[in-house]
Amino acid sequence: MFLALHEMSRARVRFGLLICAVGLLVFLILAQQAIQGGLISGFVGALRQQSAPVLVYSVDGERTLQGSVIDPLLEAKIRGVRGVAEAGWIGQSTFTVRVDGGTESDAALIGYQRAGLGDPGRLSAGRRPVGPTEAVGSVADFTVGSRVRIVPNGPPGATGPTFTVVGLVKDAQIQVTPTLFVPWAGYEAAVKSANPDATTILPSVIGVRPTPGVRDAELVRRINAASPDADALTRSQAASDAPGVAQVQQSFQLIFLLYGLVVPLITGLFFLIITFQKAAALTLLRAVGARSGALVRSLLIQVVLVVGGGIVIGIVLFAPLTLIQLGAITIRFDPGAVLFWSVALLVLGLASAMVAAKRVLAIDPLEATTGAGGL
Amino acid sequence: MTLALREMRRRPGRFGIATVILTLIAILLMFLGGLLDGLVASSTGAFRSQRADALVYSASSRNSLERSRIEPEVRRQVESVPGVTRVGGLGSVQLGGRVPGRGTRDLVPTVLFGYELAPRGLPPTPPATGTVYADDSLRAKNVVVGTTIRLGSARSAVTVVGFVSDTRYTGQGTLWGSLETWRQVLNANRPDARVGPGVVQALVVQGGPLGRAGLPERIDRATGGATRTLTITHAVNALPGVAQQRSVFNQIIGVTVVIAIVVVALFFALLTVERTALYGVLKAIGASSRALFAGVVLQAVVVALIASLIGIIASLTLNELIPAGTIPFVATPARLVSSAVVLVVAAVLGCSFSLRRVLRVDPAAAIGGTP
Numbered sequence: 001m002f003l004a005l006h007e008m009s010r011a012r013v014r015f016g017l018l019i020c021a022v023g024l025l026v027f028l029i030l031a032q033q034a035i036q037g038g039l040i041s042g043f044v045g046a047l048r049q050q051s052a053p054v055l056v057y058s059v060d061g062e063r064t065l066q067g068s069v070i071d072p073l074l075e076a077k078i079r080g081v082r083g084v085a086e087a088g089w090i091g092q093s094t095f096t097v098r099v100d101g102g103t104e105s106d107a108a109l110i111g112y113q114r115a116g117l118g119d120p121g122r123l124s125a126g127r128r129p130v131g132p133t134e135a136v137g138s139v140a141d142f143t144v145g146s147r148v149r150i151v152p153n154g155p156p157g158a159t160g161p162t163f164t165v166v167g168l169v170k171d172a173q174i175q176v177t178p179t180l181f182v183p184w185a186g187y188e189a190a191v192k193s194a195n196p197d198a199t200t201i202l203p204s205v206i207g208v209r210p211t212p213g214v215r216d217a218e219l220v221r222r223i224n225a226a227s228p229d230a231d232a233l234t235r236s237q238a239a240s241d242a243p244g245v246a247q248v249q250q251s252f253q254l255i256f257l258l259y260g261l262v263v264p265l266i267t268g269l270f271f272l273i274i275t276f277q278k279a280a281a282l283t284l285l286r287a288v289g290a291r292s293g294a295l296v297r298s299l300l301i302q303v304v305l306v307v308g309g310g311i312v313i314g315i316v317l318f319a320p321l322t323l324i325q326l327g328a329i330t331i332r333f334d335p336g337a338v339l340f341w342s343v344a345l346l347v348l349g350l351a352s353a354m355v356a357a358k359r360v361l362a363i364d365p366l367e368a369t370t371g372a373g374g375l
Numbered sequence: 376m377t378l379a380l381r382e383m384r385r386r387p388g389r390f391g392i393a394t395v396i397l398t399l400i401a402i403l404l405m406f407l408g409g410l411l412d413g414l415v416a417s418s419t420g421a422f423r424s425q426r427a428d429a430l431v432y433s434a435s436s437r438n439s440l441e442r443s444r445i446e447p448e449v450r451r452q453v454e455s456v457p458g459v460t461r462v463g464g465l466g467s468v469q470l471g472g473r474v475p476g477r478g479t480r481d482l483v484p485t486v487l488f489g490y491e492l493a494p495r496g497l498p499p500t501p502p503a504t505g506t507v508y509a510d511d512s513l514r515a516k517n518v519v520v521g522t523t524i525r526l527g528s529a530r531s532a533v534t535v536v537g538f539v540s541d542t543r544y545t546g547q548g549t550l551w552g553s554l555e556t557w558r559q560v561l562n563a564n565r566p567d568a569r570v571g572p573g574v575v576q577a578l579v580v581q582g583g584p585l586g587r588a589g590l591p592e593r594i595d596r597a598t599g600g601a602t603r604t605l606t607i608t609h610a611v612n613a614l615p616g617v618a619q620q621r622s623v624f625n626q627i628i629g630v631t632v633v634i635a636i637v638v639v640a641l642f643f644a645l646l647t648v649e650r651t652a653l654y655g656v657l658k659a660i661g662a663s664s665r666a667l668f669a670g671v672v673l674q675a676v677v678v679a680l681i682a683s684l685i686g687i688i689a690s691l692t693l694n695e696l697i698p699a700g701t702i703p704f705v706a707t708p709a710r711l712v713s714s715a716v717v718l719v720v721a722a723v724l725g726c727s728f729s730l731r732r733v734l735r736v737d738p739a740a741a742i743g744g745t746p
Contacts, residue, residue, distance in 0.1 A: 013644075014641065014644060014645065014648075017637055017640060017641045017644070018641055020637060021634055021637040021638060021641065024630060024633060024634050024637065025634060027630070028627065028630050028631065028634075031627075032627065035623065058528050059471065059479075059480050059482060060470060060471035060482060060527050060528045060564075061471065062471050062482060062484045066469075067469055067470070067471070067484075069527075069528060069564065069565060069566075069567075071528055074528075093567070094439070094441075094442065095442070096435045096436065096437045096439075096442060104435065104437055105437075106437060106439075151435040152435070153433060153435060153436075153442075153444050176616070191567050194442065195444065195567065195568060195569075197444075197569050197570050197571045197574065198566065198567045198568065198569060199566050199569060200566040200567070201566070201567050202566060202567065228479045228480065229528065231480070243484070244546070246701075247701060247702055247703065250701060250702050251410055251702050251703075251704075254406065254702070255403070255406065255407065258399055258402060258403045258406065259403070261399055262396060262399050262400060262403070262634070265392065265395060265396045265399065266396055266638055266641070268392070269392040269393065269396060269642065270641060270645070272392065273642075273645045273646075273649070274645070276649070277645070277648065277649050
């Protein structure tokens with residue numbers, strides 16, 4: 001222990017550089033893990049937070065709210081499926097808005113026809129809307145009392161509806177855009193103010209609740225069997241199967257794999273070279289009675305200190321990032337992810353030092369007497 | 376120089392691990408860059424291909440094509456702006472397409488564009504109503520010349536009469552038809568987004584050689600603020616997510632380059648420490664510090680070049696292996712070469728940290744037998 005620490009204090013620059021490199025890598029991994037989580041939550045958080053256990057898209061919608069349109073014929077088929085207890089319209093569009101009279105910005109509106117089928121499941125603050133001009137907003141983008149005016153399209157003097165935010169819900173964005181849940185009448189007014197040529201406002205999806213005793217997955221199967229134009233999904237499927245989510249996850253997994261390989265390789269390379277450089281000194285130590293186990297322990301202590309130091313630096317760099325909003329993406333400090341990567345990188349770092357440890361174990365003390373003293 | 380190269384040839388193992396690490400970093404740089412290029416290319420092709428000087432949106436659309444609506448009256452105002460030579464309407468709608476030979480639930484995501492001024496690669500006159508040109512990314516979805524694609528829940532039929540390259544939009548393959556085709560398909564499938572006669576989503580504007588300067592400002596003044604006009608470059612950058620993607624990816628790439636510098640610095644610092652005695656002897660027999668350091672730099676460059684070469688081969692292989700429609704990765708020569716150059720520069724910078732140590736080597740110490 002003493003030897004390991006003493007050596008590190010004598011070679012501060014080289015150990016410092018390695019700790020910094022590992023720290024930067026840990027920071028990158030944690031930051032990207034958080035960006036991935038924030039992106040996916042921003043893409044489909046509203047789908048996870050809405051209350052309908054089953055969502056029925058039109059096949060043409062490609063599992064996106066903004067692409068799906070349910071015509072009355074398809075709606076009738078869905079409502080007629082055995083096991084449907086309740087069904088309600090859910091619509092979604094993105095609008096130009098002014099929040100509290102400020103500059104123009106974007107907001108996605110999710111309109112729902114029936115409470116419990118498309119409105120947010122659990123609020124983090126405030127209450128649910130009671131009128132068509134009240135809304136529940138995503139907590140990262142709105143506050144209770146915010147007034148959100150839809151900027152209309154059309155002739156000069158046209159006005160758009162104004163919504164008052166009366167409740168908030170966490171992680172409830174859609175398309176990485178500030179999101180409001182509003183009653184259907186309010187949604188309809190917003191769509192018509194944005195497009196005066198709009199004739200009928202059809203729902204994007206139908207939210208469905210199964211009758212008692214029918215599981216969500218079973219109802220999904222029955223609805224899909226009832227019409228080739230219906231694409232029914234459970235709430236969790238709607239979030240995980242949304243276009244782009246799988247690609248984001250695949251891309252990040254490949255990036256994590258590469259970074260995950262770089263950390264142990266750098267650590268392994270460093271300690272292997274150090275061991276080569278110290279060959280003569282290690283041989284001498286063995287010749288004067290130092291046990292090989294003690295030398296390996298000293299090496300592993302250094303690995304733990306280097307990787308541990310890097311992890312601490314990485315976390316210290318990452319933590320302030322979670323206090324800011326990255327565009328519309330919310331970056332969260334996820335203790336589970338931090339713990340996972342800390343343990344994984346420590347284990348990989350120790351594993352990478354095994355080559356150096358093997359070299360230490362192979363030292364022959366007799367070589368000190370012959371002057372060879374190499375590895 | 377010869378000595379440095381000979382050392383690498385005789386003891387390749389010494390440089391092996393550093394090469395492996397730099398190779399991984401090279402692959403990371405190229406993969407991150409390729410991912411960024413793929414994401415941007417698949418989102419912006421439809422705009423990049425416009426042969427125009429400006430794109431005119433309605434003022435309240437916040438540069439979103441889907442939210443923008445230009446009335447015929449506003450179009451007339453734009454056409455009368457001095458310096459404007461040609462104006463064409465542009466409209467879009469995203470719909471699932473049913474392609475013959477695919478399953479009933481296996482739709483192809485498409486964006487149908489209606490246009491008047493032809494983008495690059497399309498003939499000057501839009502095709503007849505009901506016919507379209509398809510982006511060649513749709514070839515992978517069984518689309519060929521003559522294929523009739525049925526769009527949306529209304530099954531609006533459009534027949535492909537040819538192909539065009541690099542015109543994808545929001546990550547989807549595009550179809551290019553007349554404004555009439557677009558209006559019919561849109562109104563049949565999206566009653567909430569339907570448009571009246573003469574209404575388009577945006578205007579594509581060409582200016583004369585003397586009229587291009589300040590064109591966007593003049594158009595917006597002429598329409599009394601009813602429009603928001605952007606140059607094509609600005610319109611591309613204003614597409615949702617493009618600027619954010621560039622910013623985030625470039626920051627990640629930047630930190631990865633810093634890591635590459637640290638790795639090279641670390642590796643060559645260790646090598647230099649190991650070779651201090653040897654450098655002392657070489658200096659004692661007349662080698663200059665400059666020559667010794669040049670050898671170190673050469674070794675760093677060779678390691679970086681080998682890593683870059685493997686990285687380029689890996690990226691090209693990845694480009695071939697990744698199935699269409701999964702990871703939006705594209706390996707362009709510009710990205711691969713620029714990543715290699717960045718890595719070589721990082722290697723030179725990294726090994727420069729060893730310069731001080733090489734300069735400090737005392738030849739007398741070598742003769743005296745103490746390193």
